[in-house]
Amino acid sequence: MLEDLFKVVRARFNDGEEEKSDGSSDINIPKDLLFKCPRCGTVAYMEDFEKNRKVCAACNYHARLTWQERLQYTADPGTFVEFDAGMTGKNPIEFPDYEKKVKAAQQQCGTNEAIVTGECLIHGYRCVIGIMDSNFMMASMGSVVGEKITRAFEYATEKKLPVVLFTASGGARMQEGIVSLMQMAKTSGAAARHSQAGQLYVTVLADPTTGGVTASFASLGDIIIAEPKVLIGFAGRRVIQGTIKQQLPDDFQTAEFMQENGFVDMIVERTMMRRTLARIMKLHNYPKEERPKS
Numbered sequence: 001m002l003e004d005l006f007k008v009v010r011a012r013f014n015d016g017e018e019e020k021s022d023g024s025s026d027i028n029i030p031k032d033l034l035f036k037c038p039r040c041g042t043v044a045y046m047e048d049f050e051k052n053r054k055v056c057a058a059c060n061y062h063a064r065l066t067w068q069e070r071l072q073y074t075a076d077p078g079t080f081v082e083f084d085a086g087m088t089g090k091n092p093i094e095f096p097d098y099e100k101k102v103k104a105a106q107q108q109c110g111t112n113e114a115i116v117t118g119e120c121l122i123h124g125y126r127c128v129i130g131i132m133d134s135n136f137m138m139a140s141m142g143s144v145v146g147e148k149i150t151r152a153f154e155y156a157t158e159k160k161l162p163v164v165l166f167t168a169s170g171g172a173r174m175q176e177g178i179v180s181l182m183q184m185a186k187t188s189g190a191a192a193r194h195s196q197a198g199q200l201y202v203t204v205l206a207d208p209t210t211g212g213v214t215a216s217f218a219s220l221g222d223i224i225i226a227e228p229k230v231l232i233g234f235a236g237r238r239v240i241q242g243t244i245k246q247q248l249p250d251d252f253q254t255a256e257f258m259q260e261n262g263f264v265d266m267i268v269e270r271t272m273m274r275r276t277l278a279r280i281m282k283l284h285n286y287p288k289e290e291r292p293k294s
Contacts, residue, residue, distance in 0.1 A: 037061050053270045062227045062270055064207055066109065067116045067133040070166055074274050075120035075129065082118040083152060089113070089144040095175040105136045114139040114169070117152040122164070123278030124288040128156040130165040134208070138170035141213055145173075146183025149217060153190035162200035162281055163191075167218040171211015184216035191220045200284045202277065205232050205255065205264065219263070223280060225273075226255035226264045 035049040036042070040059035049056070053073055054063040065073070071080060091098045106112055114136040120129050130152055132139040139145075149165070156163045172180040194201060203221030208231035215234055226232060233253035241248055251257045258264040268276045282288065 067131040070131045079121040092179045093177040098175045109136045113144040125281040127162045132168045134168040140173035142173035142176045149187045150190040153194045157194045157197045166204045167209045168206040169213040187217040225266045230255045
């Protein structure tokens with residue numbers, strides 16, 4: 001079936017020209033024309049896949065998003081105001097080629113660090129939002145990530161706003177050594193002060209949420225939401241099995257396993273995420289702002 005589909009696509013772009021013996025042709029097929037689901041193998045047009053918010057229509061696989069895509073799917077258009085956009089970090093332990101890796105990630109992702117924070121409206125409800133981008137050094141948490149999250153919480157505490165954080169991280173950033181581990185306590189303290197002020201904190205766990213991020217601010221939400229089938233955990237599966245000398249369940253560290261065992265409160269599909277976040281803020285008695293009609 002898949003081979004037949006690719007043959008049709010090749011023929012369409014080759015205008016009936018025969019392929020070469022190695023399967024190539026003189027006309028190149030655009031790389032972004034088709035999407036093949038890594039979970040079920042279903043092939044679909046990329047345009048249809050993106051219209052469905054990068055969710056596989058066949059098996060409900062939720063692909064990873066850039067911060068720009070996540071913001072587009074979540075915030076009301078034209079309402080996002082970014083915090084600390086120009087903040088950059090140093091190389092505290094003089095890790096070799098660290099600056100080069102950061103610059104390469106900045107060019108690839110269109111942002112200075114692995115998280116983007118700011119203020120926006122979600123269906124009319126004002127909140128502080130943070131979005132981690134796994135394309136930026138696997139969204140590892142270094143000093144800048146920790147500082148931006150802390151400042152976002154402090155702003156929300158002062159303005160009496162809810163915080164919504166989308167997490168997708170490999171954990172603490174090894175290139176910053178002990179400095180990266182200090183961010184766990186720093187962000188947790190900021191989240192605690194926000195909670196003591198009586199404000200709402202919602203975390204949305206995307207794929208993957210692991211390591212020091214899971215062990216700090218990602219697990220401290222008043223309400224913890226996860227996308228379907230995402231990886232959530234601290235240490236890796238093999239490390240845990242080797243430590244406890246026991247076989248772990250097949251679905252271990254999935255969102256569904258975490259919900260069954262009480263760590264995750266809700267599993268929400270991407271197409272329903274924006275509406276769900278708005279309903280949560282409404283239930284917590286936050287006011288809805290009516291935007292003037294143009």
